[in-house]
Amino acid sequence: MNTILPERPTLKDVARAAGVSVSTASRALAENPAVATDTRRRIQKLAAELGYRPNAQARALQSSRSNTIGVLVPSLINHYFATMVTALQDAATDDGMATLITNSNESAPMMATSLDFLANHGVDGIICVPDEACADQLDHLHRQGMPLVLIDRELPGSDIPTVTSDPERGMVNAVGLLARHGQTPIGYLSGPMTTSTGRCRLETFRYACTEAGLEEQPVFLGGYEQSQGFEGANALLAQGVRSLFAGDSMMTIGVIEACHRAGLVIGEDVSVIGFDTQPMFTLQPRPLTVIDQHVGSMAREAFAVLNQLIAGKAPPEKHIRIPTTLIERQSIRKGQAS
Amino acid sequence: MNTILPERPTLKDVARAAGVSVSTASRALAENPAVATDTRRRIQKLAAELGYRPNAQARALQSSRSNTIGVLVPSLINHYFATMVTALQDAATDDGMATLITNSNESAPMMATSLDFLANHGVDGIICVPDEACADQLDHLHRQGMPLVLIDRELPGSDIPTVTSDPERGMVNAVGLLARHGQTPIGYLSGPMTTSTGRCRLETFRYACTEAGLEEQPVFLGGYEQSQGFEGANALLAQGVRSLFAGDSMMTIGVIEACHRAGLVIGEDVSVIGFDTQPMFTLQPRPLTVIDQHVGSMAREAFAVLNQLIAGKAPPEKHIRIPTTLIERQSIRKGQAS
Numbered sequence: 001m002n003t004i005l006p007e008r009p010t011l012k013d014v015a016r017a018a019g020v021s022v023s024t025a026s027r028a029l030a031e032n033p034a035v036a037t038d039t040r041r042r043i044q045k046l047a048a049e050l051g052y053r054p055n056a057q058a059r060a061l062q063s064s065r066s067n068t069i070g071v072l073v074p075s076l077i078n079h080y081f082a083t084m085v086t087a088l089q090d091a092a093t094d095d096g097m098a099t100l101i102t103n104s105n106e107s108a109p110m111m112a113t114s115l116d117f118l119a120n121h122g123v124d125g126i127i128c129v130p131d132e133a134c135a136d137q138l139d140h141l142h143r144q145g146m147p148l149v150l151i152d153r154e155l156p157g158s159d160i161p162t163v164t165s166d167p168e169r170g171m172v173n174a175v176g177l178l179a180r181h182g183q184t185p186i187g188y189l190s191g192p193m194t195t196s197t198g199r200c201r202l203e204t205f206r207y208a209c210t211e212a213g214l215e216e217q218p219v220f221l222g223g224y225e226q227s228q229g230f231e232g233a234n235a236l237l238a239q240g241v242r243s244l245f246a247g248d249s250m251m252t253i254g255v256i257e258a259c260h261r262a263g264l265v266i267g268e269d270v271s272v273i274g275f276d277t278q279p280m281f282t283l284q285p286r287p288l289t290v291i292d293q294h295v296g297s298m299a300r301e302a303f304a305v306l307n308q309l310i311a312g313k314a315p316p317e318k319h320i321r322i323p324t325t326l327i328e329r330q331s332i333r334k335g336q337a338s
Numbered sequence: 339m340n341t342i343l344p345e346r347p348t349l350k351d352v353a354r355a356a357g358v359s360v361s362t363a364s365r366a367l368a369e370n371p372a373v374a375t376d377t378r379r380r381i382q383k384l385a386a387e388l389g390y391r392p393n394a395q396a397r398a399l400q401s402s403r404s405n406t407i408g409v410l411v412p413s414l415i416n417h418y419f420a421t422m423v424t425a426l427q428d429a430a431t432d433d434g435m436a437t438l439i440t441n442s443n444e445s446a447p448m449m450a451t452s453l454d455f456l457a458n459h460g461v462d463g464i465i466c467v468p469d470e471a472c473a474d475q476l477d478h479l480h481r482q483g484m485p486l487v488l489i490d491r492e493l494p495g496s497d498i499p500t501v502t503s504d505p506e507r508g509m510v511n512a513v514g515l516l517a518r519h520g521q522t523p524i525g526y527l528s529g530p531m532t533t534s535t536g537r538c539r540l541e542t543f544r545y546a547c548t549e550a551g552l553e554e555q556p557v558f559l560g561g562y563e564q565s566q567g568f569e570g571a572n573a574l575l576a577q578g579v580r581s582l583f584a585g586d587s588m589m590t591i592g593v594i595e596a597c598h599r600a601g602l603v604i605g606e607d608v609s610v611i612g613f614d615t616q617p618m619f620t621l622q623p624r625p626l627t628v629i630d631q632h633v634g635s636m637a638r639e640a641f642a643v644l645n646q647l648i649a650g651k652a653p654p655e656k657h658i659r660i661p662t663t664l665i666e667r668q669s670i671r672k673g674q675a676s
Binding site: 075079082083085086089090098099100102103110113117122226253256257260279280282285 | 436441443618
């Protein structure tokens with residue numbers, strides 16, 4: 001389990017590989033015209049191949065850490081990620097570290113740019129909600145020795161340390177609760193198949209249905225936007241479904257919107273279960289029953305792992321999964337209890 | 339109006355002032371032991387006095403911009419600031435620039451650290467919701483020539499370019515609406531007196547009351563947290579006040595919470611007006627009447643001003659104020675219309 005972290009290449013390594021002096025290598029990388037163009041290009045290519053990053057040199061010069069971590073999330077409008085970022089920052093602050101935040105707006109190119117920027121500007125480590133389109137870049141950073149922890153979403157087959165939530169307990173209890181109260185069919189609003197959370201929760205929903213003795217239930221394949229939850233809820237309601245289970249925060253908001261617009265009282269005319277805790281879900285006439293991912297704990301665990309990596313230690317556990325919890329409130333219609 | 343931006347001191351200026359070569363100055367600032375300790379300290383002191391920042395050197399070497407802006411906000415849990423950050427980032431992205439975000443959690447020391455970090459890590463400019471305790475540091479950065487725009491809050495007496503919202507139109511219409519419907523007394527939940535927005539809106543509320551022909555109305559001095567809105571609403575409700583006007587987003591959430599908990603139906607038993615647009619305020623049985631600060635426009639204006647400063651131009655207007663708008667929905671009790 002105790003893997004040795006790969007050494008980061010230094011300017012010296014680049015110079016040695018290129019057969020030039022350290023100062024020539026330095027000048028070449030700084031695009032100093034004192035070094036012939038061909039030589040510059042050759043050294044730059046070599047440096048790239050070795051995975052050399054200029055800030056490693058800057059750090060060696062300072063012989064100190066920047067005491068800053070970088071955090072990359074796909075959205076800040078989503079209260080779940082805003083809470084995650086704030087909890088990560090609180091953990092970092094408690095440890096005397098600053099936090100730089102970047103928001104990719106669920107865009108892989110924006111994530112790629114942000115990763116580059118953070119890696120090249122001397123953060124000591126990065127915590128990232130990964131986009132699968134950036135898997136190679138993340139793996140490359142990891143192999144170069146950049147302390148890196150993935151949170152919320154996993155990369156299939158990657159050995160980058162990860163902290164995620166395990167939906168099983170919460171979702172099995174949620175489906176069980178709806179089934180016990182006769183609230184079937186259950187319409188599930190699934191996240192996208194391009195994220196591990198989307199895939200894993202859909203699979204878990206199907207498993208939970210089997211556990212509850214239910215045949216296949218209607219599923220709407222959505223995304224991570226309120227509008228997709230709204231659209232999905234309308235589609236399911238139009239099919240006569242009166243029991244809605246949203247697979248993430250933003251789609252939960254969309255489901256609430258659809259119910260309000262259709263004049264359906266949640267907990268009386270329809271049953272609703274959502275994901276995550278946010279003030280909006282309790283500040284309804286009948287507070288929502290939700291699955292809590294314990295985002296604060298996820299953030300604290302992720303920072304603890306990152307901190308170990310920064311200290312050059314291998315974390316005791318590579319893939320931490322935090323069980324979810326069903327929080328029962330008043331959004332389930334009272335049917336026949338079994 | 340067209341002020342010339344102060345020149346940023348270069349490494350050359352530091353060397354000239356210290357009477358040493360540029361390379362000696364560079365080594366001294368990099369703590370290179372090849373330079374005697376006394377000389378190093380002397381040069382570092384001089385550099386600090388001149389307001390020299392190492393990244394200016396880094397930029398000159400690269401002879402290119404980082405194409406990155408820094409954004410500093412006091413909270414990300416607050417949907418208003420999350421929206422602001424996202425809109426700023428959208429504007430920057432449209433212009434090919436990346437955005438680094440820092441969250442001060444309404445803590446002046448955290449803001450100070452973040453400002454230092456951003457200024458020393460090569461962002462091209464900074465957009466900041468200022469804490470008044472950081473006024474000197476912000477003024478110093480501004481005088482050094484760091485492109486800097488304040489957003490949402492002003493610093494009294496500062497000449498740093500600012501984009502804020504002007505509460506007058508929205509608040510005068512809000513108080514007028516409540517008064518016309520006989521919804522008095524109006525309990526106002528005020529933001530803190532340590533921010534320009536808190537002070538300005540309280541003053542505007544009093545002005546709006548005078549305009550509406552009302553005597554002094556009850557005021558609760560709160561802050562920018564949901565809990566303070568909750569506490570304030572309870573205090574005002576206990577005084578028999580049935581018309582609540584919250585002076586910011588987070589206190590609006592607290593007011594909704596207090597009404598739900600007290601079993602008071604908003605728009606039937608109590609009248610509520612809040613600040614800002616967020617899904618939660620419309621996804622109520624009776625959508626909330628709110629004051630819209632047009633945070634998207636504020637963000638676009640702020641980025642445009644910053645972009646001009648980065649290009650070395652003086653912005654045409656130093657202090658931009660965007661008028662607020664009252665959005666009437668259904669949270670006002672129907673009383674006698676005048």
